[in-house]
Amino acid sequence: MPTLANMSLQFGSDVSSLLNIVWLLSFFVFIVYGQRIQVYIVGNDISRALNRLKLMKDKSRKEAVDYFLSTGKTSADPAVKIDEFLEYVTIMPVDLDPQGIVGKIEHITETRDDRVRSEVKKMLPNAEPIKVSVAENILEIASSLNMIHKIVRHYYLLGKKTNSYILLVQLQMIMPQVLMEADALINAVDTFKLGQPVGDGIGPIIASKYMVNLPKQVVAKDTVMSVTEYKGRTLYVLKAEGPMGYVGEPGLAIQRVIEEMNVPLNAIIMVDAALKLEGEKTGDVAEGIGAAIGGIGTDKFRIEEVSAKHKVPVYAILVKQSILEAITVMRKDITDASDRVHTLIANLIEEKTKEGDKVLLAGIGNSLGVGQ
Amino acid sequence: MSTAPAPQPPQQQTQQGKAKFNVYTIEECPACGQKTKRSFQVGDYITKDGANCSKCGNVTKITLIYAEPVVKSK
Numbered sequence: 001m002p003t004l005a006n007m008s009l010q011f012g013s014d015v016s017s018l019l020n021i022v023w024l025l026s027f028f029v030f031i032v033y034g035q036r037i038q039v040y041i042v043g044n045d046i047s048r049a050l051n052r053l054k055l056m057k058d059k060s061r062k063e064a065v066d067y068f069l070s071t072g073k074t075s076a077d078p079a080v081k082i083d084e085f086l087e088y089v090t091i092m093p094v095d096l097d098p099q100g101i102v103g104k105i106e107h108i109t110e111t112r113d114d115r116v117r118s119e120v121k122k123m124l125p126n127a128e129p130i131k132v133s134v135a136e137n138i139l140e141i142a143s144s145l146n147m148i149h150k151i152v153r154h155y156y157l158l159g160k161k162t163n164s165y166i167l168l169v170q171l172q173m174i175m176p177q178v179l180m181e182a183d184a185l186i187n188a189v190d191t192f193k194l195g196q197p198v199g200d201g202i203g204p205i206i207a208s209k210y211m212v213n214l215p216k217q218v219v220a221k222d223t224v225m226s227v228t229e230y231k232g233r234t235l236y237v238l239k240a241e242g243p244m245g246y247v248g249e250p251g252l253a254i255q256r257v258i259e260e261m262n263v264p265l266n267a268i269i270m271v272d273a274a275l276k277l278e279g280e281k282t283g284d285v286a287e288g289i290g291a292a293i294g295g296i297g298t299d300k301f302r303i304e305e306v307s308a309k310h311k312v313p314v315y316a317i318l319v320k321q322s323i324l325e326a327i328t329v330m331r332k333d334i335t336d337a338s339d340r341v342h343t344l345i346a347n348l349i350e351e352k353t354k355e356g357d358k359v360l361l362a363g364i365g366n367s368l369g370v371g372q
Numbered sequence: 373m374s375t376a377p378a379p380q381p382p383q384q385q386t387q388q389g390k391a392k393f394n395v396y397t398i399e400e401c402p403a404c405g406q407k408t409k410r411s412f413q414v415g416d417y418i419t420k421d422g423a424n425c426s427k428c429g430n431v432t433k434i435t436l437i438y439a440e441p442v443v444k445s446k
Contacts, residue, residue: 195415196412197417197438212419329437329439331439331440334438369416370418372419
């Protein structure tokens with residue numbers, strides 16, 4: 001007959017055997033199904049992020065529809081047309097033979113922009129130019145969010161369909177950055193609706209100071225220029241036409257000033273917003289050489305081509321900011337950099353040119369809420 | 373910056389991410405340099421004519437529009 005002590009010993013060894021079996025089983029489960037479990041966990045993580053992107057995409061679409069309804073004051077439902085816009089694709093030219101590709105890209109993007117503007121004008125026939133430009137910007141935001149959502153969803157579903165752990169993990173790793181950019185876009189909608197200057201508008205703000213009360217001439221699409229005098233130099237100041245939310249065509253404008261208006265420029269100074277690196281302070285100002293302009297690259301190409309051909313030095317002044325700050329309402333930290341930028345412009349003009357020289361100052365960026 | 377008192381319409385708060393901002397318009401008198409800070413109103417833009425200067429009566433111009441974070445009162 002077993003004693004009480006023996007019974008407890010037997011019971012104890014049973015529990016540890018059971019634990020051993022569970023441990024061995026879980027070991028085999030993880031060996032065999034480990035990747036599937038990880039796919040499930042990563043998939044859930046991406047699914048949550050995808051839901052957030054969907055909410056943002058739907059919100060931006062709704063904001064676009066509401067804006068068209070309130071501005072157009074029409075009984076017709078703009079939703080169908082807006083949905084068409086969101087699915088609108090731009091097919092980039094083939095790059096197998098890159099010779100002359102910049103001209104092709106420029107032609108395609110110009111055609112797209114003209115088409116979007118004419119369609120928006122049709123939907124808002126009696127709206128002021130500023131409202132048309134705001135509508136264009138809101139549509140562009142909604143279209144970007146729609147595209148981000150579609151691409152993330154594509155890779156998420158593809159990863160799940162093929163049980164590709166690597167694909168899903170890569171997607172999971174870039175999701176925080178994707179969400180950050182999407183957040184910036186959705187936050188920008190309110191700023192655009194109210195017509196407030198955005199952080200990217202620091203270049204036009206600086207340029208506008210030199211243009212107040214001067215005659216303006218249109219030198220390229222949505223781009224205006226004034227001519228003034230600064231310490232014995234002729235100063236050509238250009239910016240996108242405000243207060244509309246335009247970025248203009250500064251590349252073409254500078255080319256026309258040099259080659260069509262035959263102005264023998266001695267220096268080009270470009271002021272633009274630049275994305276700061278993590279750890280850098282908003283509103284920090286950096287000086288440099290080269291064409292300070294973002295975008296698809298066509299304007300930059302033109303400026304580099306024409307300045308190299310005519311041996312005109314190009315000086316850059318950059319105001320640092322994050323992507324969120326660049327497309328949402330102008331922060332005080334950024335406007336506080338204005339004084340420093342004006343000092344740098346004055347120094348550059350005085351040190352790099354002499355009296356009688358001709359200098360072009362270009363304020364690059366979105367001119368929303370910035371007149372001239 | 374010299375700031376003259378101006379009638380303040382209800383402040384428009386704007387939210388960006390987790391932060392809340394008040395947006396202000398700065399009107400500057402080209403004659404005497406007097407600067408006035410007021411809340412942003414829809415239709416404001418930089419270089420637009422503002423109200424008459426409270427000091428010399430000249431027409432002011434909007435020179436800046438910017439956002440400042442809302443300071444929480446304790």
